[in-house]
Amino acid sequence: MSFLKKVCTLTAAVSAAAMLTTGAVSAKNFKIAVGDGAGSSQEGTGKFFIEALEKKSGGEHTGTMFLNGQLGSEQDTVNEAAIGTLDMSLLAINNVTPFSPTVGVFTLPYVILSLEDAEKLTQGPIGQELTENTIRDAGVRILAWTYTGFRRLTNSQKPVTTVADLQGLVIRVPKNEIMIETYKSWGINPTPMAWSETFTGLQTQVVDGQDNPYTTINAMKFYEVQKYVTNLRYIFSIEPLIVSEAVFQDLSEEDQQILIEAGKEATVKSAQYLRDIEAEIKESLLAKGMQIDDPANDEAEFIKLATEAVWPQFYDSIGGVDKLNTVLTTIGRDPVQ
Numbered sequence: 001m002s003f004l005k006k007v008c009t010l011t012a013a014v015s016a017a018a019m020l021t022t023g024a025v026s027a028k029n030f031k032i033a034v035g036d037g038a039g040s041s042q043e044g045t046g047k048f049f050i051e052a053l054e055k056k057s058g059g060e061h062t063g064t065m066f067l068n069g070q071l072g073s074e075q076d077t078v079n080e081a082a083i084g085t086l087d088m089s090l091l092a093i094n095n096v097t098p099f100s101p102t103v104g105v106f107t108l109p110y111v112i113l114s115l116e117d118a119e120k121l122t123q124g125p126i127g128q129e130l131t132e133n134t135i136r137d138a139g140v141r142i143l144a145w146t147y148t149g150f151r152r153l154t155n156s157q158k159p160v161t162t163v164a165d166l167q168g169l170v171i172r173v174p175k176n177e178i179m180i181e182t183y184k185s186w187g188i189n190p191t192p193m194a195w196s197e198t199f200t201g202l203q204t205q206v207v208d209g210q211d212n213p214y215t216t217i218n219a220m221k222f223y224e225v226q227k228y229v230t231n232l233r234y235i236f237s238i239e240p241l242i243v244s245e246a247v248f249q250d251l252s253e254e255d256q257q258i259l260i261e262a263g264k265e266a267t268v269k270s271a272q273y274l275r276d277i278e279a280e281i282k283e284s285l286l287a288k289g290m291q292i293d294d295p296a297n298d299e300a301e302f303i304k305l306a307t308e309a310v311w312p313q314f315y316d317s318i319g320g321v322d323k324l325n326t327v328l329t330t331i332g333r334d335p336v337q
């Protein structure tokens with residue numbers, strides 16, 4: 001046996017013995033896929049999480065983010081995490097729904113009406129139940145919640161303030177049935193497209209528009225290829241940090257707890273981040289030449305069409321109308337039926 005081989009064998013034996021006596025797991029650098037770019041709310045949550053993780057583990061564990069969908073489309077990263085080939089992913093909840101339909105309750109149009117609603121739902125028993133559902137259905141565990149804000153419609157063609165204005169526009173949506181049906185309720189057939197292909201789709205005018213929150217529009221530089229913004233508030237975008245359940249279960253109980261606590265800290269900081277920056281981001285989009293319009297009549301036409309047509313279609317997939325009613329009453333709204 002060569003000297004180098006002998007040293008390696010001895011080192012491996014010594015670390016194995018140390019692990020047996022102390023139960024210690026070697027330092028881990030979690031690989032974190034991020035759908036959005038630098039400056040996004042997702043990146044903010046990633047940074048808060050990594051900071052907390054490093055602090056709580058005494059510097060033993062850290063994470064590395066791969067921004068802008070470098071590790072694949074958001075929906076692909078759920079599959080990767082499920083089989084344990086990816087540690088973590090930060091992505092929009094609408095891209096988790098196809099794998100765990102009950103989380104769709106957060107994507108139903110006009111259910112969540114404020115950041116405070118989003119905080120109450122995600123950080124309470126409903127958030128806990130949905131976390132357990134994603135473990136069961138999709139093999140991923142939600143560690144933290146990013147609050148990114150209301151999804152605003154953008155397009156390159158014309159100002160949109162009414163449902164009539166929308167007609168004729170080709171709008172990209174995520175591959176999410178609830179969002180597809182919402183646009184159908186407004187009279188158009190949207191184009192489902194992966195998030196990682198959306199900028200190019202807008203740039204080449206394969207699609208005229210899309211919807212996402214201000215911070216995402218800004219981080220993804222959509223102002224370079226989109227002119228008009230409509231302040232639709234049909235979905236409040238919630239964007240979880242998920243960890244592969246297989247990876248999570250390989251950790252010691254102590255490390256699992258560190259991840260959970262770091263996720264809670266990142267969640268609280270994400271809400272503050274949105275409160276601090278959203279108004280500023282809106283101003284910077286205006287300064288970059290975007291035109292921002294409010295929908296006519298406080299959005300009443302959009303709200304009526306979407307809630308009447310879309311909610312009943314998804315009662316079964318979200319776990320029954322009672323589930324929606326629990327969500328509505330949790331945020332102080334009247335139940336349906």
Ligand code: MLT
Pocket residue numbers: 035036074091092094095173174194195211212216237239
């Ligand atoms: C989407 O539109 O697919 C997502 O909202 C993108 C994102 O994660 O920001």
